[in-house]
Amino acid sequence: MSATGAVGAPGLWESVGTALRLLLGWSSVLIGVLDLVVELDRRQGTPDSAYLLFHGMLVVGGVLLISLASIAYRPSPAVSLVGGLVLGAGLLVSAVPADTATCCLDTFAQRHGYPFAIMARNPGGDWHVDGLHLAANVLFWGYAGLIALLLSCLARRLGRPHEGTGCSRP
Template sequence: MTGEDAQDGLWPSIPAVLRVMTGWFLLGIGLLNLAVEVDGGLTGAYLVFHVVLALGGALLLTRHRLDPSRAGYLLATPIALAGLVAGALPTTTRCCLEAYPQRRGYPYPFLGTGAGAHVDVKYLVADLIFWGCVALLLLTVLTAVERRLPERRTPVDLSGLGGHAEGRAYAATPDRRDQNVGGLT
């Protein structure tokens, strides 16, 4: 095996390794933060964020069992992006960006407005990860629904084909003396 062949053999496994590593990271962070804050520090947004992170991590670990369709991807992606945008519309007084009177974003405010505008990149990344996990949850639900739907292929009328092909095959080759099929002549 040459070096180029060995290198080509690695490429298909790299996305799987990254998916599994990300899945364990998200599952671990989600469960660890829930366990640490279970003594009373859990707020609604914090609880939702870390439950979704843990579920997203678990789904990434079992992703090889899912086979979403293109329609599932086309539905889940815009819904998750719409959630990010819709979460940025209302103002909140929750944590983060205390210098700005109007804080926007869910689960973490990442956009501060009112006294200028400021985007906090670390909270934006946290929100993007959250909404990515929501998209993965939606994709899983859509895949489960698609599996339960009846098949939607167009039925093909086979009535005019006329039965088995053996009769036509024998008629096409009338002289079969030179054919050897292992003694089955």
């Protein structure tokens, strides 16, 4: 059944969106599991907590993307705003304080961003922005936003079981 309620094959753009969602989901799960296993199998030193958290989020977010068609509700604009706010606020708030993380851009004295440093500089020097780490942080905070969006839909649905919740089934 399509989003309009008519029975039929999905359109081209719906199929492309589904394929991209599944590709990103499976890639996230595979990369997350592989990197978690490699990091936990280290023989020396302790595993980096930010690295473990990032790859744990990849696994959880990937599983959610894979299963989204069976669990997701179509969120209202207000509920969608929750996911967007988590993404934006997570990037901004994590980039403000200086970070002493063991990972990334360690040749610079001041590093900013979580879970990976995305901006760095030496005192009195120019800023350096790392595009790959920025993309990884956007993915991390995007998955956090997806979790917040799904939890908001669930909370609204549980709070008003017989009324419109702002989250309807596709």
